[in-house]
Amino acid sequence: MKTLSYMGVAITLLLASACGQESSSQSNPSTADIGFQKQLLRQLIAAKPGDTIVIPEGEFQIDRSLSLNVDDVTIRGMGMDKSILSFKRQIQGAEGLLVNANDFTIEDLAIEDTVGDALKINEGENIVIRNIRVEWTNGPATENGAYGIYPVQTKNTLVEGSVAIGASDAGIYVGQSRNVIVRNNRAEFNVAGIEIENTIGADVYGNVTTNNTGGILVFNMPNLPQPGHSTRIYSNEIFKNNVGNFGHEGTPVAAVPAGSGIVINSNDRVEIFDNKIADNNTANIVVSSYFTAGYYTDKSTQVDFDPYPEGIYIYNNHFLGGGSSPDHLELKALKVARFGLGGSLPDVLWDGVVDAKKMTEGVLPTHLRLCIDNADTGILNIDFQNNYQNVSTDISAHQCHLEKLPEIVLDFDLPGEETGAGDHLAILEEEDE
Amino acid sequence: MNKWKYWTGSLLLLVTTVTAVLSGCDKPRSPVVLFNEDAIPERLSDWNLVNIIDGGLIPNARVLPYDLNTGLFTDYAHKLRTVWMPTGTSAEYGEEHFNYPVGTVLTKTFYYPRGEGISVLRTENFARDYLEGHSGEALDLQAVRLVETRLLVKRQDGWQAIPYIWNAAQTEAIYEIAGDTSRFKLVSDSGDVSEFTYVVPDANQCAGCHADNFTGKKISPLGPRARHLNRHFSYRSGTENQLLYWQEVGYLRGLPALASLPSQPSYVDTSKPLEDRARAYLDINCGHCHNPAGAADTSGLMLHYGETDWRRMGLCKPPVAAGTGSGGRAFAIVPGEPDHSILNFRVESIDPGAMMPELGRSLVHEEGVNLLRQWVAAMSGNCS
Numbered sequence: 024m025k026t027l028s029y030m031g032v033a034i035t036l037l038l039a040s041a042c043g044q045e046s047s048s049q050s051n052p053s054t055a056d057i058g059f060q061k062q063l064l065r066q067l068i069a070a071k072p073g074d075t076i077v078i079p080e081g082e083f084q085i086d087r088s089l090s091l092n093v094d095d096v097t098i099r100g101m102g103m104d105k106s107i108l109s110f111k112r113q114i115q116g117a118e119g120l121l122v123n124a125n126d127f128t129i130e131d132l133a134i135e136d137t138v139g140d141a142l143k144i145n146e147g148e149n150i151v152i153r154n155i156r157v158e159w160t161n162g163p164a165t166e167n168g169a170y171g172i173y174p175v176q177t178k179n180t181l182v183e184g185s186v187a188i189g190a191s192d193a194g195i196y197v198g199q200s201r202n203v204i205v206r207n208n209r210a211e212f213n214v215a216g217i218e219i220e221n222t223i224g225a226d227v228y229g230n231v232t233t234n235n236t237g238g239i240l241v242f243n244m245p246n247l248p249q250p251g252h253s254t255r256i257y258s259n260e261i262f263k264n265n266v267g268n269f270g271h272e273g274t275p276v277a278a279v280p281a282g283s284g285i286v287i288n289s290n291d292r293v294e295i296f297d298n299k300i301a302d303n304n305t306a307n308i309v310v311s312s313y314f315t316a317g318y319y320t321d322k323s324t325q326v327d328f329d330p331y332p333e334g335i336y337i338y339n340n341h342f343l344g345g346g347s348s349p350d351h352l353e354l355k356a357l358k359v360a361r362f363g364l365g366g367s368l369p370d371v372l373w374d375g376v377v378d379a380k381k382m383t384e385g386v387l388p389t390h391l392r393l394c395i396d397n398a399d400t401g402i403l404n405i406d407f408q409n410n411y412q413n414v415s416t417d418i419s420a421h422q423c424h425l426e427k428l429p430e431i432v433l434d435f436d437l438p439g440e441e442t443g444a445g446d447h448l449a450i451l452e453e454e455d456e
Numbered sequence: 457m458n459k460w461k462y463w464t465g466s467l468l469l470l471v472t473t474v475t476a477v478l479s480g481c482d483k484p485r486s487p488v489v490l491f492n493e494d495a496i497p498e499r500l501s502d503w504n505l506v507n508i509i510d511g512g513l514i515p516n517a518r519v520l521p522y523d524l525n526t527g528l529f530t531d532y533a534h535k536l537r538t539v540w541m542p543t544g545t546s547a548e549y550g551e552e553h554f555n556y557p558v559g560t561v562l563t564k565t566f567y568y569p570r571g572e573g574i575s576v577l578r579t580e581n582f583a584r585d586y587l588e589g590h591s592g593e594a595l596d597l598q599a600v601r602l603v604e605t606r607l608l609v610k611r612q613d614g615w616q617a618i619p620y621i622w623n624a625a626q627t628e629a630i631y632e633i634a635g636d637t638s639r640f641k642l643v644s645d646s647g648d649v650s651e652f653t654y655v656v657p658d659a660n661q662c663a664g665c666h667a668d669n670f671t672g673k674k675i676s677p678l679g680p681r682a683r684h685l686n687r688h689f690s691y692r693s694g695t696e697n698q699l700l701y702w703q704e705v706g707y708l709r710g711l712p713a714l715a716s717l718p719s720q721p722s723y724v725d726t727s728k729p730l731e732d733r734a735r736a737y738l739d740i741n742c743g744h745c746h747n748p749a750g751a752a753d754t755s756g757l758m759l760h761y762g763e764t765d766w767r768r769m770g771l772c773k774p775p776v777a778a779g780t781g782s783g784g785r786a787f788a789i790v791p792g793e794p795d796h797s798i799l800n801f802r803v804e805s806i807d808p809g810a811m812m813p814e815l816g817r818s819l820v821h822e823e824g825v826n827l828l829r830q831w832v833a834a835m836s837g838n839c840s
Contacts, residue, residue, distance in 0.1 A: 067660060068633045068659045086637075087655065088661070090661060091660065092663055113808060114637070115817065117809060121665075123663075123670065123751070146670060169780055170779065175754045175755075175777070176754055196775060198776075199754060210781075228797060245774075246756035246768070246774075248753065248756075271778075271779060271780055273782035274779060274782050274788075322767065322772035322839055323774050325767070441660050456675075
C-alpha cells in the first residue's frame with residue numbers, strides 16, 4: 024500500500040504542473056527566452072483541439088524547431104511586426120515551425136532567420152496562413168533557409184496578407200496541394216517570389232512580387248505523387264524581379280533566369296490575366312518545358328512524367344518594359360542578334376517545345392496550346408529542341424482562346440469578404456472583444 | 457480528476473504483476489506500474505521499469521532488454537532498450553509490425569560511457585557499461601552517464617511517447633515534454649575530442665520519426681520489428697535468438713519458422729554484402745520518413761527497406777525541395793560519385809538546414825558516412 028500512496032503524490036505533482044502550463048505567457052520577452060521557448064513548446068505539445076496559442080508582443084529567441092500535431096489549433100500573434108519568433112540562434116531542426124494538422128490557422132506574427140524553412144505545413148486540410156511575415160533579415164543570400172511559407176500535401180489552403188523576404192528558394196511555396204488560394208501577399212528578395220508546384224487548383228491573385236529572381240512560378244516536377252494543373256494567376260503586380268539567382272545549385276529554382284516575371288514550367292492549364300507585369304529584364308512571362316530547365320534525363324525522370332506546358336492562356340495583362348537585359352548567355356546573344364543592343368525580348372518567351380505525339384497534321388489541338396489574347400503582346404519562340412535554329416516571333420499559332428478555369432472556393436473563406444490586411448485585423452479585433 | 461478509475465486500474469495491475477516470477481532482478485521489487493495516459497508521473501522511477509538499485513540502472517522482472525541489428529545513430533549514445541507487457545498478454549507477430557498488446561511499455565535509455573573528468577566516450581565497446589554479471593542488462597552508474605529515457609506505451613488508440621530526462625545527480629529522470637539540451641565533450645577510442653550539444657527531442661519531435669505513417673499520425677515503435685530483432689542476445693540463461701526468447705517468455709505469438717523470417721545485417725558486419733549493410737543503415741536511419749506514407753514522401757525519395765525502384769531510391773533523382781540540402785549537387789545519388797551525391801552530402805552535414813536525418817544528431821556518424829560512401833562509390837553507370 025506504500026506504493027499506492029506514493030503514486031498519489033505523483034498525480035498531485037502532475038496536476039500542479041499541468042495547471043502551471045495553462046498560465047498564459049506573461050514573461051519578459053527580452054530576458055526570459057528559454058522560459059518562453061519551453062512554455063511555447065509545452066503549449067504546442069499539450070494543445071487540444073479548439074485551443075488558441077497566443078504569441079505576445081516582443082521578440083523571442085528560439086533555438087530549436089517548433090512543431091504542432093494537433094488539429095483545430097490557432098496560433099495568433101499581435102501583428103507581423105510585433106510578435107517575432109527569431110531563430111537566429113537555432114541549433115536544431117529543419118524548420119522554424121512544422122505543422123502536421125488539419126483546421127490550422129496561424130496569423131499576425133513573424134518568423135525570422137530560420138536555418139531551414141520558416142513555416143512548413145506538411146499534410147493538413149483547411150489551413151489558413153494570414154498576415155504572417157517570414158524573413159531572413161540579412162537580405163537575399165544563398166545560405167538563407169529554403170522556403171518561407173511552405174504548405175505541402177495540403178488541401179484547402181489560404182495564404183493571405185503575408186510577407187516573405189529573403190528565401191534562398193521560394194518565399195511562398197505551395198507544393199503537391201489541392202484547392203489553394205494565395206492572395207494579397209508580398210514576396211520580395213527571394214529566388215522565387217511565389218511558387219505553385221505539383222498543385223491541383225490554385226488561385227494566385229492580388230499579390231505583389233518584386234525584387235525576386237522570378238516573380239511567380241508554376242512548376243511541375245517529376246517523381247512526385249501528384250502532377251499539378253489548373254492555376255490562375257490574376258490581378259497581381261509583378262515587377263522588377265531582377266535579383267541575381269542566389270539559389271543552391273541543383274535545386275529547380277536555380278535554373279530560373281534572373282529577370283523573370285512569371286515562369287510556367289511543365290505545368291498544364293495555367294491562366295494568366297489582368298496582371299500588371301513590368302520591367303522584368305529577361306521576360307515578363309517565360310513558358311518552358313522540363314527539358315529547357317536542364318533537369319531532364321531518362322534516368323532522372325519517371326516514365327509517365329509530362330514535361331510539356333500545355334493549355335496556357337495569357338490574356339488582358341498590362342505589360343510594361345521588360346526583356347531588355349536577359350539573364351543567361353544564349354538569351355543575351357539572341358536578344359542582341361534579333362532585337363539589337365537597345366532592343367528588348369518580347370513579353371512572352373517560349374521554348375517552343377511541344378509534344379509531337381499529340382499533334383494532328385502538324386498542329387497541336389487548341390486545348391493544349393499556348394494561347395495569347397493580349398493586345399499587341401509579342402512572343403519569342405527560341406526553338407530549344409532544335410538548338411535555336413528556327414527562332415521565331417510569329418504569334419499566329421497562338422492567337423487562340425481556351426476555356427476559362429473555375430474559381431477556387433474555400434468553404435471557410437467567407438463569400439464577399441474582400442480581404443486586405445487591414446480588414447482582417449479589424450475583424451480579428453472584433454472577435455477578441 | 458479521474459482518480460477512482462486510476463486507482464482501480466493500478467490495483468488490478470498490481471495483482472497481476474505481483475505473480476510474475478521471471479528472473480531479471482536479485483532483490484524483491486515493487487512491480488511495474490502502468491500509468492494512465494493522462495496521469496503520467498513526474499519521475500521515471502515511479503513506473504518501476506528501470507530503477508537505480510545499488511549503483512546500477514536495473515530493469516525490473518519481466519522488463520526484458522533487447523538489441524537491434526542496426527540502430528538509429530544518435531550522436532554515439534549507447535542505448536539500453538527494454539520491453540514489458542502486462543501479464544497474460546503477448547504481441548502478435550507481423551512481418552512489418554508486431555501487434556503489441558495494450559499496456560506494452562518500451563523503454564530506451566540513452567547514455568554514454570564515462571571518460572576522464574567530465575568527458576564521455578565514443579566507443580563501440582559496450583562491455584564496460586554493465587554491472588558485473590549483468591551484461592546487456594544492468595547499467596553500471598560508475599561507468600556510464602545517463603542522459604534520457606524514452607517510453608513508448610501502447611494505449612487503446614495507439615502509442616504514447618513519454619520522455620524523461622536524467623538529472624545531473626543521476627538519481628532520477630524527470631518527465632519533460634519540451635526537450636532539453638546539454639553540452640558534452642566526447643572522446644573517441646583514438647583520443648579525438650569533439651564538443652557538441654546533445655539535443656533531447658521534444659514530445660512532438662518523437663512523432664517526427666516515430667509516425668512512420670505520417671498521414672495517420674499514429675506513432676509506432678521503429679526498432680522492435682522482426683527484421684531488426686532477428687539476432688542473438690546474451691541472456692543470463694544463455695545466448696539465444698531474441699524472437700525465440702520472446703516467444704518462450706510469452707511475449708510473442710504466431711512466430712513463423714525462424715529460417716523464414718526477415719533479418720537485416722548489422723551495418724558494421726563486414727562479412728555481409730555492402731549493399732545489404734547500406735540498405736539496413738538507410739532503413740533504420742531514414743526509412744521512417746522516406747517511405748511512401750512517411751513525412752518525407754514529399755521528396756519522392758524512398759529509403760525504406762521495401763523499396764526496389766532505384767530512381768526512387770535516389771539514383772540520378774533530382775531534388776524537389778531540398779533547398780540548402782542539395783549542397784549544389786544535381787542528383788540524390790550519382791553512381792560511383794559520393795562527392796557528387798546529395799544523399800552523401802546530407803548525411804555528412806551538420807547544418808540543421810541541410811543535414812539528414814533532420815533530428816537526433818548533432819555530430820557526423822563517421823562509420824555510417826563511410827559505409828554510404830563505399831556503397832555509392834561501388835555503383836556503376838552514370839546519370840547522363
